[in-house]
Amino acid sequence: MLAAAGSPYDPEGLRALLAGVLAAPAGEDPEAWMALVAPRPDERLKAALRALHRAMAAERTPGAAAAGAERGRRLAALRAELGRRGLAGFIVPRADEHQGEYVPSRAERLAWLTGFTGSAGLAVVLADRAAIFVDGRYTLQVRDQVDTDLFETRHLMDEPPDEWMAAHLPAGGRLGYDPWLHTADALRRLAKGAARARAELVPCADNPVDAVWADQPPPPIAPVVAQELRFTGRDSADKRGEVAGRLKEKGLAAAVISAPDSIAWLLNIRGADVPRTPLPLAFATIDAEGAVDLFIDRRKLVPGLETWLGNGVAVRAPEELGEALDALGRARARVLVDSATAAVWLPDRLRAAGAEVVEDEDPCALPKARKNAAELEGARAAHRRDGAAVARFLAWLDGAAADGGLTEIEAAERLHAFRRENDLFRDLSFDTISGAGPNGAIVHYRVTPQTNRRLRPGELYLIDSGAQYLDGTTDITRTVAIGAPTAEMRDRFTRVLKGHIALATVRFPAGTTGSQLDTLARAALWQAGLDYDHGTGHGVGSYLGVHEGPQRISKIPNRVALQPGMIVSNEPGYYKAGAYGIRIENLVTVVPCEAPAGAER
Numbered sequence: 001m002l003a004a005a006g007s008p009y010d011p012e013g014l015r016a017l018l019a020g021v022l023a024a025p026a027g028e029d030p031e032a033w034m035a036l037v038a039p040r041p042d043e044r045l046k047a048a049l050r051a052l053h054r055a056m057a058a059e060r061t062p063g064a065a066a067a068g069a070e071r072g073r074r075l076a077a078l079r080a081e082l083g084r085r086g087l088a089g090f091i092v093p094r095a096d097e098h099q100g101e102y103v104p105s106r107a108e109r110l111a112w113l114t115g116f117t118g119s120a121g122l123a124v125v126l127a128d129r130a131a132i133f134v135d136g137r138y139t140l141q142v143r144d145q146v147d148t149d150l151f152e153t154r155h156l157m158d159e160p161p162d163e164w165m166a167a168h169l170p171a172g173g174r175l176g177y178d179p180w181l182h183t184a185d186a187l188r189r190l191a192k193g194a195a196r197a198r199a200e201l202v203p204c205a206d207n208p209v210d211a212v213w214a215d216q217p218p219p220p221i222a223p224v225v226a227q228e229l230r231f232t233g234r235d236s237a238d239k240r241g242e243v244a245g246r247l248k249e250k251g252l253a254a255a256v257i258s259a260p261d262s263i264a265w266l267l268n269i270r271g272a273d274v275p276r277t278p279l280p281l282a283f284a285t286i287d288a289e290g291a292v293d294l295f296i297d298r299r300k301l302v303p304g305l306e307t308w309l310g311n312g313v314a315v316r317a318p319e320e321l322g323e324a325l326d327a328l329g330r331a332r333a334r335v336l337v338d339s340a341t342a343a344v345w346l347p348d349r350l351r352a353a354g355a356e357v358v359e360d361e362d363p364c365a366l367p368k369a370r371k372n373a374a375e376l377e378g379a380r381a382a383h384r385r386d387g388a389a390v391a392r393f394l395a396w397l398d399g400a401a402a403d404g405g406l407t408e409i410e411a412a413e414r415l416h417a418f419r420r421e422n423d424l425f426r427d428l429s430f431d432t433i434s435g436a437g438p439n440g441a442i443v444h445y446r447v448t449p450q451t452n453r454r455l456r457p458g459e460l461y462l463i464d465s466g467a468q469y470l471d472g473t474t475d476i477t478r479t480v481a482i483g484a485p486t487a488e489m490r491d492r493f494t495r496v497l498k499g500h501i502a503l504a505t506v507r508f509p510a511g512t513t514g515s516q517l518d519t520l521a522r523a524a525l526w527q528a529g530l531d532y533d534h535g536t537g538h539g540v541g542s543y544l545g546v547h548e549g550p551q552r553i554s555k556i557p558n559r560v561a562l563q564p565g566m567i568v569s570n571e572p573g574y575y576k577a578g579a580y581g582i583r584i585e586n587l588v589t590v591v592p593c594e595a596p597a598g599a600e601r
Helices: 011-022 043-059 068-084 109-114 136-145 161-168 184-196 208-212 236-249 260-267 305-309 318-330 345-353 365-369 373-400 408-420 437-441 487-504 514-526
Strands: 089-093 122-126 130-134 152-155 174-177 200-203 254-257 283-287 292-295 313-316 334-337 356-359 425-428 433-436 459-465 467-469 476-482 537-539 548-553 567-570 573-576 580-583 586-589
Touching: 011 043, 068 089, 068 109, 068 122, 068 208, 089 109, 089 208, 109 122, 109 208, 122 161, 130 136, 130 161, 136 152, 161 184, 174 184, 184 200, 236 254, 236 260, 236 283, 236 365, 254 260, 260 283, 260 292, 260 365, 283 318, 292 318, 305 313, 313 318, 318 345, 334 345, 345 356, 365 548, 373 408, 373 467, 373 476, 373 586, 408 425, 408 433, 408 459, 433 437, 437 459, 437 573, 437 580, 459 580, 476 580, 487 514, 487 567, 487 573, 487 580, 487 586, 514 548, 548 567
Parallel strands: 089 174, 130 152, 174 200, 254 334, 292 313, 334 356
Antiparallel strands: 089 122, 122 130, 254 283, 283 292, 425 467, 433 459, 459 476, 537 548, 537 567, 567 586, 573 580
């Protein structure tokens, strides 16, 4: 059947392909992967493929989740492996080779080891103690998910890993790290802690966690498809020309692009290798003439895509990346690498080969953030449809939650169903945060069957959700009173709303950064001695990541000015631990405005 359908696979190759398919998210179209097997599979072949898919899925062992006793065994196994390697400890970040927010199941090492499932965190494992570090979004979640007899829990900002390392690393100890999982910027901070302890950081050729994770999934395989010009507004050749021009201006021979969303934007492609974001996991280089080498598993490319990419894009195997960097080194090329987002393995390899590494921002980041007219119109159209789905949901919720019987999961599923009715809907843009009562106080709460609460009268219900449409990405949060709210709830909601309105309506001079505007969203809360422990706004992609840089609105200093075309979220909040959470979020666009009469700047 395979040969007759024009498939390049034999049975063994097909099983290898399906192992990767099963490691990728199922998505809204669970049979999209069949296009990778054959250009036009008939019904007989489809039935056989479904049967094989079911059989292989049944053979799989559970993923990263594990009960307490098993977590203890995993930690002990890792410590034994570190001992065999002569390491005093090892750093386990929640990261993959691309440093993205969403990672494939294969890269969920932190969750496998600790049980923590948040989108950001880091653990340091030593022979006699271990700690996990998370930011303010996850301080409640980490205590619920992690065995504190095995791991100390620490705030990433208040008690950073480098300080903990300085206090607990043994003098002369060798602390291992995976150079694929840390950026140069992050590693420099960690190295300071090791140096203060008179210890050293040591790169590992392979990851010790992988050595003890017996059922670790393979790399994901999901279809990579073209994103139409009517949605992108610019063809890839035009984008490549712009990036190449920037490289020439800076006297650079090439840039290494490690962020999948930058590659997707540059080449007008989309994938499905990670949850909730249409990304193909890949690396790329672009030279000063605009030629691109795309390092990606060819099995992901739908039929005809390589031809569609054109002569300016050479598709190469991922294993060839090292040799490509070595070639740049032999040419003594000046190569741009983003030290804030690229794995340190990349600049290390370039320097070892003789290249001059120039640390600078990803050349795709800023043009990707400044949406063109087609992308902005797509975003508005997506929000009109998404807003209709949310309005229908809120109308339904008004009746469904009245008796206190509705659960968090049921509410989230109903909103998903309303969105799914749209033809351009492709996925959620993140797992819906559906938090009733005290669960709403967990900033990035993810409901599970174990935590699933009913929406009870007298409580607040927070729902933070979004969707991926072919023409845009959405993100919206609403806080709903189930029954009558208390006076305190009204006061806190009003203060959050004041901050939201202040930010949404502000006029500001060109060159203003998000960190300069952040105070506007917090001022009403500050007047009452209140605040929230997360950023106020993040960039949003165009059918890409719901969290996108380089701009942001946050207390943390940011040098990137807010520029016309940028889409950012506006989401102040207030959280009373153990009681309720409030957040109000819309997406806003930076637009130029006429200077008022008498303006001087």
